[in-house]
Amino acid sequence: MKKVLVVDDEESIVTLLSFHLEKAGYEVAAVMDGLSAYEKASSSNYDFIILDLMLPKMDGIEVCKKIRQEQIDVPIIMLTAKDDQIEKVLGLELGADDYMTKPFSPRELLARMKAISRRGRKSNEQEVKQSDIKVGDLLIYPDRYEAWRKGVLLELTPKEFELLVYMAQRLNRTLSREQLLEAVWNYDFSGDTRIVDVHISHLREKIESKDDTNKFIKTVRGFGYKLEG
Template structure:
């Protein structure tokens, strides 16, 4: 999909930031749609069917967390990048947990905005392309079907956000290999620059909560101190 045919919904109640985002996105060819509060954001998302949403956390009428939660409950899979302040650490984590694809901390540069938008759209486009039949991934009681976006643990289906699923698949395709946080950012988030590696830690934490029997002593995803993580091959007992 060409940039010229991609539409970005900007949800931001601060006019200077809204104008800055709109100007820089339009300058490289994106079409933009604007919303200034949470309720309008949901209406525009349903009416305009944008390719991506830049969603401010603090909004009138309905905050960004509720907007994200509402869109996901409605089954609207539009990628979301949340815009947060430095003090909103817990809300960043919650936003990722309920289905946001990424977040940016204010103040941010136009270069960062464009890079994040490009990365999320590229990943989203890959998800929407027809998926070739791929090898089933197994380790211990964990089974993943990449072509069907399904995960089973002890034959019980598990629910994952798209990004959690992609991270798990990448781990299982690289069993017993130590992967740095920067490697994971590049491979799973398509970042072509140094990003915030905390986003990796948040998603790893979510994966552990879903697949590990004891998150303090994980069987599958091991922390390699000072480097990153390793997914260990596990045999059925």
């Protein structure tokens, strides 16, 4: 049975999520503050952490940061009552796998968890070596999870790296937001494509510089993006 840690300071949400997760076959542990969440995550193995942003003692951003600093590779889905892109971006940049804005349906949460699990299984099953990729002075090594530019190793989050590899393998092709969402996040429903825009924005900041005359990532207005080389 897969184990899930639910972290939220609203008892009604903890009760609701616990009911639906247990009904779906998960074993649920729940805490209501960030410090307890960090201690639980550090001392026990979980298959998922559902982590609220606004928590007493330690907020969700700090919990996520500390978990990733300890190399704990559990999937994290952040919950936020704010419609604030900055908070969401911080969570994603620090290693959260996804975010959901309250109110949300437990059914959608379960669908996102299923998508993350399916993607993890595919990654473990696929051991075929991928060819290294060169786009201008950008060097990408899929099997080493490394990207270099001008001799500098780029500090990319796992999702940013997956997004870069996917686009580089389809160089000069226009890719829709929905296509990128399906490919990189593996959603099998109509997901929130803003998560794609957030990652594209930060990927641009890391692979492009202000003095570049030609940019790697081009926005195709009303449709999506393409990586040019």
